Amino acid sequence: MLLKELTEASGVSGNEKEVRDLIISEIKDYVDSYKIDRLGNIIAYKKGKDIGKKIMITAHMDEVGLMIKDIDKDGFLKFMTVGGIDKRILVSKPVLVGKDKLPGVIGAKPIHLQKPDERTRALNIDELYIDIGARSKEEAERYVSIGDYVIFDSEYVEFGEGLVKAKALDNRVGCSLLIKLIKEIKDLSFYAVFTVMEEVGLVGAGPAAYEVDPDYAIILEGTLCYDMPKLDTHLIPTYLNKGPAISLIDRTTIYNKDFRNKIVEIAKKNNIPYQFRKTSMGGNDSGKIHTTREGSITATISVPCRYIHSPASVMSKKDYDSTFALLKEILYQFEREEI
Amino acid sequence: METKVFLELLSNSKGVSGYEYPLQDTIISAFSKYLDNVSVDKLGNVIGFKKGTYKDNNVKIMIAAHMDEIGLMVKDIEDNGFIRFTNIGGIDPRTILGQEVIVHGVEDLFGVIGSKPPHLQEPSEHNKAIKMEDMIIDTGYPKEKVEELVNIGDPITIRRNVKNLLGNRIAGKALDDRAGVAALYECMKELNKIQHEADIYFVTTVQEEVSMAGALVSSYKINPDIGIAVDVGFGATPELPISTTIELGKGPAITLGGNIHPNLRKKLVDIAKEYNIPSQVEVTPGPTGTDARAMQITRDGIPSLLLSIPLRYMHTSVELLDVEDVRNTGKLLAFFVASISNDNLEGLLCY
Numbered sequence: 001m002l003l004k005e006l007t008e009a010s011g012v013s014g015n016e017k018e019v020r021d022l023i024i025s026e027i028k029d030y031v032d033s034y035k036i037d038r039l040g041n042i043i044a045y046k047k048g049k050d051i052g053k054k055i056m057i058t059a060h061m062d063e064v065g066l067m068i069k070d071i072d073k074d075g076f077l078k079f080m081t082v083g084g085i086d087k088r089i090l091v092s093k094p095v096l097v098g099k100d101k102l103p104g105v106i107g108a109k110p111i112h113l114q115k116p117d118e119r120t121r122a123l124n125i126d127e128l129y130i131d132i133g134a135r136s137k138e139e140a141e142r143y144v145s146i147g148d149y150v151i152f153d154s155e156y157v158e159f160g161e162g163l164v165k166a167k168a169l170d171n172r173v174g175c176s177l178l179i180k181l182i183k184e185i186k187d188l189s190f191y192a193v194f195t196v197m198e199e200v201g202l203v204g205a206g207p208a209a210y211e212v213d214p215d216y217a218i219i220l221e222g223t224l225c226y227d228m229p230k231l232d233t234h235l236i237p238t239y240l241n242k243g244p245a246i247s248l249i250d251r252t253t254i255y256n257k258d259f260r261n262k263i264v265e266i267a268k269k270n271n272i273p274y275q276f277r278k279t280s281m282g283g284n285d286s287g288k289i290h291t292t293r294e295g296s297i298t299a300t301i302s303v304p305c306r307y308i309h310s311p312a313s314v315m316s317k318k319d320y321d322s323t324f325a326l327l328k329e330i331l332y333q334f335e336r337e338e339i
Numbered sequence: 340m341e342t343k344v345f346l347e348l349l350s351n352s353k354g355v356s357g358y359e360y361p362l363q364d365t366i367i368s369a370f371s372k373y374l375d376n377v378s379v380d381k382l383g384n385v386i387g388f389k390k391g392t393y394k395d396n397n398v399k400i401m402i403a404a405h406m407d408e409i410g411l412m413v414k415d416i417e418d419n420g421f422i423r424f425t426n427i428g429g430i431d432p433r434t435i436l437g438q439e440v441i442v443h444g445v446e447d448l449f450g451v452i453g454s455k456p457p458h459l460q461e462p463s464e465h466n467k468a469i470k471m472e473d474m475i476i477d478t479g480y481p482k483e484k485v486e487e488l489v490n491i492g493d494p495i496t497i498r499r500n501v502k503n504l505l506g507n508r509i510a511g512k513a514l515d516d517r518a519g520v521a522a523l524y525e526c527m528k529e530l531n532k533i534q535h536e537a538d539i540y541f542v543t544t545v546q547e548e549v550s551m552a553g554a555l556v557s558s559y560k561i562n563p564d565i566g567i568a569v570d571v572g573f574g575a576t577p578e579l580p581i582s583t584t585i586e587l588g589k590g591p592a593i594t595l596g597g598n599i600h601p602n603l604r605k606k607l608v609d610i611a612k613e614y615n616i617p618s619q620v621e622v623t624p625g626p627t628g629t630d631a632r633a634m635q636i637t638r639d640g641i642p643s644l645l646l647s648i649p650l651r652y653m654h655t656s657v658e659l660l661d662v663e664d665v666r667n668t669g670k671l672l673a674f675f676v677a678s679i680s681n682d683n684l685e686g687l688l689c690y
Contacts, residue, residue: 076577086457088469092434092655094502094510103502105510105659107652109578111431112628119431122466127578131651131659133504135588143505153502157439159449160479165439226456228475229417235459281458306477310437312451314477 002026003176003320004156007166010101012065012082012149013200016040019061023175023194030182031192041208042194048187051337056191056214056296057181057327058205058285059174059221060198063167064309066090066150068097068130071141075134077104079150081125083199088122089310094153095130102143103153104132152311162317163240169305169313171198174220177303177324184328188335198285202252205285209292216259216297216339218330219286220323222315223247223277223302234278238304241316243273244323247300249280252287256297262339263299263330272326277302301326342525342669343662345369347501347509349517353441355410355494356427356548359383362406366520366543373527374541384557387541389530398537398684400676401563401641402526403554403630404519404570405547408512409654411435411495413442420482421475422450424495428548432471434655439498440476444489449498450476497656507662508587514658516547518648518665519569522591525669526676535677537564544630554630558637564684565603565642566634567675569668572621572647574660585649588661590617591668592647598627598635600642602687607644607675616671621647642688646672 011019020042027044028034034044042061064083071077077097081087091108106128111119130150134140154167166172175194182192191212197203209217227239238245246263247255267274277300290298303323306314333339340348354362366385370377374387385406391397409428416422422442435452442448453476454469476495478485501511523541530539540561544553547570558566572592575584585592593607611618623645626632631645648668651659679687 089437092657094657103504105502105657107657107659108431108434108655110573110653111429113579113583120468122468123433133506133508135506139505157449163479165451224456224458226459229419229421307437307451307453312437312439314451
C-alpha cells in the first residue's frame with residue numbers, strides 16, 4: 001500500500017532521497033516529463049488540455065526528525081531536532097539511526113530515582129540521548145557518524161473506524177494524494193511538484209515555484225487536528241472525519257478569497273464534506289509560492305492529522321478520500337475553464 | 340528454547356499487575372520441559388518444582404522473579420470515545436505521551452496516547468510535563484463502540500516489541516522483571532546438567548509492582564529454607580550518579596544490606612568467583628523493595644538473597660539490558676543452589 005510505504009520511508013528535511021526515489025518510481029510512467037532540480041525537488045509535468053493558465057500542485061516530501069551531533073565517551077548519541085518537534089514526545093521512544101536504520105532508544109531516568117518535582121518538568125533536548133547498545137565510543141563510531149539523520153521507529157497501522165496511525169503523515173498524505181492525481185487525471189495540463197525541506201523554513205518551494213512560474217497553486221498538506229471533547233469549538237483547528245480542511249490564513253499566507261470561495265462552492269455542489277482550518281498557527285509552502293516572481297494565487301487543502309509531528313500521528317481514510325474527491329473536482333472545473 | 344528468545348516472548352507479552360494471566364501458559368509450557376511439576380496458586384503465581392537428589396527432609400530453596408509489569412487502567416470514556424486513564428505501578432507521565440497502547444477490553448484495541456498539541460499551548464506550558472489526567476487514549480472508535488468493547492477498570496499496556504540493539508543488548512517494555520523470569524529459565528536449564536541436593540521452587544510472582552502480594556503468599560506456602568529474589572537493578576547512564584548504579588555487561592549484582600542474609604551472601608560471592616561468573620555489588624541498607632523483602636518477613640522469617648540484573652531506563656517502555664547478564668544470573672543461581680546441601684545449610688545460616 002502506497003501510504004504505508006511513503007510513511008515508513010525515511011525523509012527528514014535535507015535527506016529526502018528515499019522518499020524521492022519512491023515517488024519517482026511511482027509517477028515516472030504517468031508523467032510527460034520530470035526532473036529533479038538543484039535542491040532535490042521533483043518537478044513533474046503532465047500534459048492534457050492547455051487552458052492558458054499554469055496550474056501547479058505541490059506536496060512536501062520531508063518530515064521532522066533528529067540529527068546526531070555528538071557521540072559521548074560511553075557511546076551514547078546526542079542529537080538536535082530537525083524541524084518542529086515537541087521535546088516531550090521524544091522520551092521513551094524507539095528510533096532508527098542513519099542510512100542503515102540502526103535501532104536505538106531514547107530512555108529516561110527511572111522514576112524511583114527522581115525527586116517528585118522532577119516529574120512536572122519537561123526534559124530538555126540536551127538531557128536526552130539515543131542508546132544503541134554500544135559498549136564504548138569506539139563501538140558506536142563503527143555504526144554512526146555525526147550528521148546522521150534519525151527517524152521515529154513507527155510502523156503504519158490501520159485501526160478504529162477507518163483510521164491510520166503512522167509517522168510522517170505530515171506530509172506523506174499530501175505526497176500520496178498528489179501521486180494519485182498524477183495517475184488519475186488525464187485531461188488537464190498541470191505541474192506536480194514534490195518539495196524538499198518545508199519543515200525547516202519552506203526551503204524547496206521558492207526555487208520550484210520560480211522554475212514553474214504558476215498562475216494557480218494548490219498546496220496539499222497534513223494539518224493540525226485537536227478535536228478534544230469539552231472544548232470551545234473556536235479552539236478546535238480541524239476535526240477528524242469532517243473532510244478536507246481549507247485554509248483561511250496562517251503565518252505565511254492570507255489565502256485568496258475568490259479561489260477559496262470557488263473551492264467551497266465546488267465542494268458544496270458535489271456534496272463533498274469540507275471544513276475550514278480554524279487557526280492562524282503554522283505555515284506551509286504557500287508562503288513562498290504565492291510571493292515568487294510576480295506572484296500566484298494559492299490555496300491549501302489539508303487532511304486533518306491528530307498528534308502531528310509525533311511518532312504516532314493519526315488520520316482518517318474517509319478524509320483522505322473526500323480530499324481526493326475535492327481535488328479531482330477542482331481540476332475538472334479548471335479543465336472546463338470555470339475557474 | 341533459547342533464553343533470549345524466551346525473554347523476547349515474555350517482554351512482548353502482556354501482564355499488568357493483577358492481570359498476569361495472559362502470561363501463565365507461556366511460562367508453564369516453557370518451565371514444564373525442565374521441571375517435575377508446575378502449578379498455579381490462588382493469586383496466580385506460577386510455581387515450578389524441581390526435586391533434588393537427596394531423598395528425605397530436603398533443603399527447600401525458593402527462587403522468585405515477578406512476572407507482572409507496570410501499566411495503565413481505564414478510568415472514564417469521553418463523549419467522543421477518548422479514554423481517560425490512570426496508572427498501575429510507578430509510571431513517569433513523561434514516558435507515555437505519544438505511545439501506542441493496547442487496551443485490553445472485550446477484545447484488544449489499538450490506541451494512541453495524545454494530548455493538546457504544542458501549537459495550541461501557551462509558551463509557558465512548553466517546559467512543563469503533561470499530566471496524566473490531561474492525556475487521552477484515542478482508539479479511533481466513537482463512544483458507543485468503545486463502551487461496547489471497553490469497561491472501566493480494563494488494563495492497558497504499552498504496545499512495544501523488543502528492539503535488538505548492538506551486541507547482546509535489547510530494549511523493550513516489562514524487562515522489569517521478565518528478565519528475572521528468563522534468568523530462572525536459564526537456571527533450570529543449567530540445573531538439568533548438574534546434581535543438586537535441594538528441592539528447588541521456581542516461582543514467577545504476581546503484583547510485585549504494587550504490593551508484593553505474590554511473593555508473600557507463595558513463600559508462606561512453600562516455607563523455604565532460603566529465598567532468592569531475582570529482579571532488576573539501576574543500570575548506569577550519564578544522568579545517574581555512579582554510586583547508585585550497576586553496570587551493564589558486568590554480570591548480576593549481588594545485593595548487600597539488611598534484607599540479605601550475610602553468610603549466604605558470602606557463599607554466593609564465593610560461588611561466583613569459583614565458577615568465574617562476573618558479578619558486582621549493589622548496596623541497599625534497608626528493605627529492598629523487591630520480592631526479597633516479602634520473603635524475609637514471611638512466617639517466622641526466611642533467610643533471603645537478591646540478585647539484580649542491570650537494566651537501564653527502568654519503568655519506561657524502552658528498558659534496556661545485556662542478555663549476557665541474564666544468562667550469567669541464571670548460571671550463578673544454578674551453581675549456588677547446587678552448592679547447598681543438608682549438611683552445610685545449618686552452618687551457613689549461623690550468625
